[in-house]
Amino acid sequence: MSHHDENRISLLRSLQNLLPPESVLTDAEDMHPFECDGLAVYRQLPLAVALPETVEQIRDIMRLCHEHKVPVVARGAGTGLSGGALPLADGVLLSLAKLNRILHIDPQNAIATVQPGVRNQAISQAAAIHGLYYAPDPSSQIACTIGGNVAENSGGVHCLKYGLTVHNILMLKVVTMEGDLISIGAETLDSPGYDLLALMSGSEGLLGIIVEITVKLLAKPERAQVVLAAFDDVTRAGEAVGAIIAAGIIPAGLEMMDKLAIQAAEDFVHAGYPRDAEAILLCELDGTDAEVSEYIMLVRKILIGCGATEVRTAADETERQLFWKGRKSAFPAVGRISPDYYCMDGTIPRRHLPRVLQRIGELSGEYKLAVANVFHAGDGNLHPLILFDANNTGELEQAEELGARILQLCVEVGGTITGEHGVGIEKIDQMCVQFKSAELTQFHEVKAAFDPSGLLNPGKAVPTLHRCAEFGAMHVHHGRLSHPELERF
Amino acid sequence: MSTADIGELLQQQVLDALRNNTPLNICGGGSKVFLGNPAPLPALPVETSAHHGIVEYDPRELVLTARGGTPLLHIESVLAEAGQMLAFEPPHFGNSATLGGTLACGLSGPRRPYSGAARDFMLGCRLLNGRGEIVRFGGQVMKNVAGYDISRLMVGAYGTLGILLDISLKVLPRPADSITVARKCGEAEAIADMSALLSKPYPVDAACYSNELCYVRLSGSIQAVKEARTKIPGDIVPEAAAFWQALREHTLPFFHNNSPLYRIMVKPATPPLPLNGSCLHDWGGALRWLYSHEDVATIRRQVAQAGGQVSVFRGGAAGTDLFQPLPAPLLAIHQRLKASFDPAHIFNRGRIYSNL
Numbered sequence: 021m022s023h024h025d026e027n028r029i030s031l032l033r034s035l036q037n038l039l040p041p042e043s044v045l046t047d048a049e050d051m052h053p054f055e056c057d058g059l060a061v062y063r064q065l066p067l068a069v070a071l072p073e074t075v076e077q078i079r080d081i082m083r084l085c086h087e088h089k090v091p092v093v094a095r096g097a098g099t100g101l102s103g104g105a106l107p108l109a110d111g112v113l114l115s116l117a118k119l120n121r122i123l124h125i126d127p128q129n130a131i132a133t134v135q136p137g138v139r140n141q142a143i144s145q146a147a148a149i150h151g152l153y154y155a156p157d158p159s160s161q162i163a164c165t166i167g168g169n170v171a172e173n174s175g176g177v178h179c180l181k182y183g184l185t186v187h188n189i190l191m192l193k194v195v196t197m198e199g200d201l202i203s204i205g206a207e208t209l210d211s212p213g214y215d216l217l218a219l220m221s222g223s224e225g226l227l228g229i230i231v232e233i234t235v236k237l238l239a240k241p242e243r244a245q246v247v248l249a250a251f252d253d254v255t256r257a258g259e260a261v262g263a264i265i266a267a268g269i270i271p272a273g274l275e276m277m278d279k280l281a282i283q284a285a286e287d288f289v290h291a292g293y294p295r296d297a298e299a300i301l302l303c304e305l306d307g308t309d310a311e312v313s314e315y316i317m318l319v320r321k322i323l324i325g326c327g328a329t330e331v332r333t334a335a336d337e338t339e340r341q342l343f344w345k346g347r348k349s350a351f352p353a354v355g356r357i358s359p360d361y362y363c364m365d366g367t368i369p370r371r372h373l374p375r376v377l378q379r380i381g382e383l384s385g386e387y388k389l390a391v392a393n394v395f396h397a398g399d400g401n402l403h404p405l406i407l408f409d410a411n412n413t414g415e416l417e418q419a420e421e422l423g424a425r426i427l428q429l430c431v432e433v434g435g436t437i438t439g440e441h442g443v444g445i446e447k448i449d450q451m452c453v454q455f456k457s458a459e460l461t462q463f464h465e466v467k468a469a470f471d472p473s474g475l476l477n478p479g480k481a482v483p484t485l486h487r488c489a490e491f492g493a494m495h496v497h498h499g500r501l502s503h504p505e506l507e508r509f
Numbered sequence: 510m511s512t513a514d515i516g517e518l519l520q521q522q523v524l525d526a527l528r529n530n531t532p533l534n535i536c537g538g539g540s541k542v543f544l545g546n547p548a549p550l551p552a553l554p555v556e557t558s559a560h561h562g563i564v565e566y567d568p569r570e571l572v573l574t575a576r577g578g579t580p581l582l583h584i585e586s587v588l589a590e591a592g593q594m595l596a597f598e599p600p601h602f603g604n605s606a607t608l609g610g611t612l613a614c615g616l617s618g619p620r621r622p623y624s625g626a627a628r629d630f631m632l633g634c635r636l637l638n639g640r641g642e643i644v645r646f647g648g649q650v651m652k653n654v655a656g657y658d659i660s661r662l663m664v665g666a667y668g669t670l671g672i673l674l675d676i677s678l679k680v681l682p683r684p685a686d687s688i689t690v691a692r693k694c695g696e697a698e699a700i701a702d703m704s705a706l707l708s709k710p711y712p713v714d715a716a717c718y719s720n721e722l723c724y725v726r727l728s729g730s731i732q733a734v735k736e737a738r739t740k741i742p743g744d745i746v747p748e749a750a751a752f753w754q755a756l757r758e759h760t761l762p763f764f765h766n767n768s769p770l771y772r773i774m775v776k777p778a779t780p781p782l783p784l785n786g787s788c789l790h791d792w793g794g795a796l797r798w799l800y801s802h803e804d805v806a807t808i809r810r811q812v813a814q815a816g817g818q819v820s821v822f823r824g825g826a827a828g829t830d831l832f833q834p835l836p837a838p839l840l841a842i843h844q845r846l847k848a849s850f851d852p853a854h855i856f857n858r859g860r861i862y863s864n865l
Contacts, residue, residue: 128778130707151708173654184652186661187629202838208774209621209795210665212818212833213861214843215628218661222654242710262569268592268682308710311733367650369570399651400570439652447655454655458642465849466657469842482656 028110031088032068035112038080043118045069054113057098057105058160061416062445066093066107073118075193075201075231082229083199085112091475092197094225096136096168099160101363102444104172104224104480114229116167122146123232130237131190131207136167136230140174143235152237155182158440159348167230173222175440177273177347180398181306182238184440186221193232194220197471207234219466224442225477227470241306244272246340247319249328250297254278257299258373260326261397264303267322269315273304274398278377281350281392281405288353291346292339294330301328301397302347350394351405358390358407362419366430367439370400379429380404387422389415401439402430428453443481451481452488460485512562514576516635516643516674522555523672523855524641532858535668537578538605541614543823545667545831545860552858557609557672564675565649568593572632572649573680577609577673584608588680596624596681600757609673615665618757619715619726622777622792624681628664635675636663639851649677662846668857669865670850684714684728686735689752691724692743696781696788699723703793704778711737715753718790719763726753756791763789766800769824771808773797775817784811798822805829832861840864 035044045051046068056063067090072078085092091111098105107113120137127150132143140161144153157176158164164174170192175184182188191205205217220227251257257276264271277285279298286293293300301323305315316333323331334340346353354361368376377393384391390407404426408419427437427450437443437450451460463482468474483491526533534552536542561578568591575584581601588594598618599611617626633647636659647653647660663673694702699718703725706713712729724746727737746752755761764770768786775782777794786801801808805821812819818833825831835843840862847854847865859865 126776126778127708128704129776130704131776151710173658175652179652183625183629186658187625196838200838202836202842204839206774206816206818207776208817209792210615210626210774212820213835213839214666214670214846215615215662215664216839216842218628218658218664222658237708239708239710265571265682266569268685270681307729308712308733308736310736311712311730314730314732367648367652369567369572369649371567371570396652401650401652434648435650436648436653436655438655439650440654442654443656451655456644458638458640459644459646459656462638462644462646462659462849463656466659466846469845469849472845 027088028067031084031090034084035068035070035081038084039070039072039077043071043073045071054095054098054107054115057095057100057103059101059103059444059446062103062106064107064109066111066113067109069113069115071115071118075195078114078195078229078231079199079201081112081114082195082197085475086198086473089473089475091478092229093477094171094229096165096171097139097163099164100168100172100444101365101441102438102446104442104444104477106445106480108479116165116231119231125150127152129207131234132237133232133234134166135232137165140164140166140169147237148240151240153240154235155188155238156185159351166233166235170221170230170233171223171225172440172442175396175401177275177396180274180396181270181272186218188236189217189221189233190236191234192217192220192230194228195231196228197473197475201231202228205234222442224444224481226467226481227476241272242308243312244304244306244340245312245316246302246304246334246343247316247323248293248332248334248343249301249303249323250294250330251299251301251327252297252329253327254299254377255374256327257301258370258397260301260323260328261370263322263326264319265398267318269305269319271303271319271398272306273302274396275302275347276300276395276397277347277350278393280390281354281394284353284357284392285346285350288356289342289345289349291342293346297329302343347394350392354392354405354407359409359411360416362406362408362423363441364404364406364423364426365401365438365441366427366435367399367401368430368433368435370397372433376402376429376433380426383422383425387418389419389422396439400435424450445480448480448483448487449491451483452491457485457488460488512576513559514562515560516637519555519557519560519637519672519674520641520643523637523639526553526855527641527853530853531855533855535613535672535857537607537610538580538603540601540603540606541610544614546863548857549859555672558605558607560674563587570649571651571680572677574649574675574677575608576675577607579608581606581608581611589683592683593680594683595630595678597621597627597630598757599627600759602758608676612664612673612676613666613668619717619753619791622795623714628661630679631661631664631676632679633677634660634663634673637672637674639671639853639855643674647677651679667860669847669860671856686731687726687728687749688734688738689724689726689746689749690738690741690743691722691746693721694723695721699790700778700780700794703790706793707777711740716793717756718794719756719761724752763787763798767824768800768802770822771799771801772820772822773799773812773817775812775815779815779817782811782815784808809833830862835862
């Protein structure tokens, strides 16, 4: 028996001693539900799945893995879209799902302390009796957990006004790879030392295991109202977004969809969207009753001034929910019209929207793959959905290549390769496009400051310089391949 | 206003310092030089105020990019012309305050609990690190999760991790209207009132308790302010903008005091602290300014019991830990981070903690 096998067997035996039998999975059959996250094209069975119920158990697991030099991948609800929770064949998958208690809601201080496996929406539901809620609302909020939200720095449709996860958390309890329990941030607004809370937010499980989170709660707005505007031209819709903001209004949500996305959503949920429009905008205003009324009038005037062909205010709460349902169902709606789709997540300075959409249209033609666009227009976060059929040989690779070119385009106009879905394994090569080697080296050193042994989710989020060198070479190669005279299928 | 990019010159100074093993003291406008521990001799000053100017500003994008040495007053006046503002209401502590120094110190004004802190508005930076490399983190967009959030880490790092060459910030529209109401009450009652506002959907954007008066500022659309006014008891404060500015800049009569000044962070609903001295509450009770002659250990002990932390803002005795000391495992992470950005330990040595 090799040393490697001995180490593996010894680790599994110790894990089984630490946890009750139902909390350690080692059979392939039991581990299948954990082999991928929301990005199902990447699948891998881990060495074992651990399902601890207490912080002490997590500390024991980490000490054990550290001692055996076995990598650990943390997982919340597994709704992530970039393969951040993809297991490693020689690693332990640590599920935080059983730590699912809301520990304390403190309405006087408008904070809540929760375990990482608590679902995002459950916090707002529990805080509702105090007139409070937790603001970030990723579209997976019914299922996704707050621990995963911190690891990905999740946003949502309301983040233009209310910020991302990083803006809405105060303190974390974190177990290090060595099994130490540390507190980062504080229950107070400022905390001493460097802003480690910022580093932890969006760190994709590479810096520590988040075992407790203190979030800020906000007063629930008195009223929310949504306006739907149709445009016969995408550029005009983009200009309307700028005009609303230039008027001094920060909408709670400001979303755009293009024709293909509108039609798919309309066919799916019958939200009442105008099927013939080139683009629609959904603009939500929230606040006090009088404030919302005042801004609705103003926004309607701006939209008409920008050339909207139709402007509709939701007649009642049911219609408001329906308008949003269309937008929130855009991904599954596109899933109905195509066997597979690939969701991108670039962010761009908003003024480049017309140019970027036009270029995406050209690329879509070049690759012969349709692209539907949904856009968090207020903050420049673009989700092109590339339609493809994985059963057609080579189409997945084509879709991935088209996606990579869209992300490169986002970087070229001064944007970023990921606004909210994270890098994970999916966009690791595109990191080489956005960052220089000195910057990537700095990222690796930040990781080493928290995790000197490098055992936390290795191989995700930050590429090695070696990988970038190889990607650079491949990249030139592809550039040559995409020569215009060559026919592409 | 003129602009100048002296990034390469600054880079040369860092490379020289590395070669000669000379510690550097980063100097912006010098307005916040009183904060933290003084530079140990013989640190060489690196003057950043010549590196100034707004690089890019498009009000419709809600993003401003400027060089670190740009005067804060200039930035605020350019934003005001477009009807926008830095929503964290940064204290200046002098007309020479620069944008870089403001972010490096990471201080925020009265709006902080309601709109966010300096760090919340940081989008990206170009940084001159301790290897003499110019590196870029974050960007000019509001949503960005590519790589660790290093630009935000720079906020409140007091220049110990590098020189902020360019900074991109999210900016916001100025509210259409704002009024302040004040009413006389006791300290405990003010704390309860200000905390209760946290769960009310009113457009509150500042609240403080000073000199037996509880002040609440309401800002937003004209209708929102008008409507909220009817729900908050108290009298309208004339010249309210001057009051909040004086609070932010520490020029209120309360701050005319020669005792040591402590900056105390607590949860907002924390009852009055059993400490001798005079106290003013900002941030709706979450920030308490205390002038006191009690020794710092006593103050820290009392505040720790309430789950808070203390830094010595002015008048700290030599040898005192001015910032709240860190537990050992956290300090170790800080030291490794410091070493990763500034391996030769040349920037602002000891400014926050003696061993950092």
